[in-house]
Ligand code: DUC
């Protein structure tokens with residue numbers, strides 16, 4: 484039996500802040516007891532003791548939106564499951580939910596098998612999958628039922644990217660109807676891709692080829708319109724809906740209105756929309772390409788609505804949409820034509836720290852930090868209370884977090900396999916010190932002690948908000 488005791492820290496969950504020692508045995512949390520109590524003192528014999536005095540003891544992060552090795556625009560996202568999950572661990576994330584991709588003309592099963600082949604035996608933290616549907620047809624609709632049964636309980640559809648991932652309204656409605664019957668959760672990329680493609684063509688014809696035009700053609704109104712349409716289609720189908728990477732104030736308003744009406748509609752945003760803006764997309768010398776993702780970065784005025792949405796629970800989750808492409812040889816594919824810049828930003832390593840900074844900046848409380856980054860994504864995607872909290876019976880996925888350490892985010896020191904940081908030079912307070920994944924120390928006092936293959940595939944339950 485392996486036994487670890489984490490002593491002296493402030494345990495923060497979405498529900499509580501308590502000064503307690505934590506007993507871990509055989510990969511699970513066994514008990515919490517007040518510092519200095521007889522119970523806590525009795526745990527130390529034969530145990531590995533991790534001193535967390537002056538530190539936070541928080542659940543490992545659950546990043547419900549990553550794209551390791553995603554094929555996109557003629558290239559692949561530059562983090563493999565090995566490099567990406569190692570970087571996640573460095574950043575205090577202990578579970579990722581990545582998107583397996585169905586290729587057009589192929590079965591869902593084929594896509595899922597391909598994702599297992601990439602991920603299995605390579606991850607240093609636990610992982611699960613959503614499924615991207617790029618070809619909704621009679622066969623794939625039937626396959627959805629089997630996937631839900633085996634633990635792939637959420638399906639991403641795209642209203643954007645015609646000819647690649649795009650589904651039309653009829654396909655979306657059918658997938659939603661299927662999900663309404665089998666317990667699956669539809670995740671929506673809500674942007675009107677048909678209209679965007681017209682604007683892309685017109686912009687390029689007018690000689691507007693720089694990265695900043697990526698943001699200009701992918702209009703706020705086309706995110707809001709698609710969000711509204713997705714909500715109405717979900718209502719018609721009687722299905723729940725989770726809108727991914729919400730970036731625009733007007734899209735938040737659509738979600739808020741739906742939630743006020745009592746609909747099972749949920750929203751996620753990402754650190755890039757909270758901390759970056761179209762100012763970054765406009766950086767000269769093609770540097771703006773580093774910030775090309777979809778939905779796009781918005782003018783910074785939108786950020787207040789996103790923070791407010793996170794506080795009022797109109798938005799429930801912050802995930803990264805981690806999808807890195809190197810500046811030198813991948814973003815470069817779109818020099819002279821912004822529509823060919825691979826879409827995506829790195830961030831899996833930065834999310835927990837950036838959100839802690841948001842606590843210091845007064846945007847969030849400490850418990851809300853843990854709620855949107857750990858507990859709610861775990862509940863949303865059927866992983867709670869195994870993941871997302873520190874409670875008896877939970878997996879011992881635990882981070883010892885130093886709330887006072889200062890650090891400067893930089894590609895020179897990060898562990899993601901990408902040649903730039905979207906937050907280069909940003910000074911923040913707070914840093915991950917030690918990380919346990921199912922009781923095993925994968926990061927110890929900022930030394931990586933994990934290994935590829937420790938991470939287990941986790942079949943998920945259905946959404947726990949329904
Ligand atoms: N958006 C991105 O920025 N990258 C990958 C896919 C997506 O929807």
Ligand code: ZN
Pocket residue numbers: 672727728777778
């Ligand atoms: Zn998307």
Ligand code: ZN
Pocket residue numbers: 548550804806
């Ligand atoms: Zn994504």
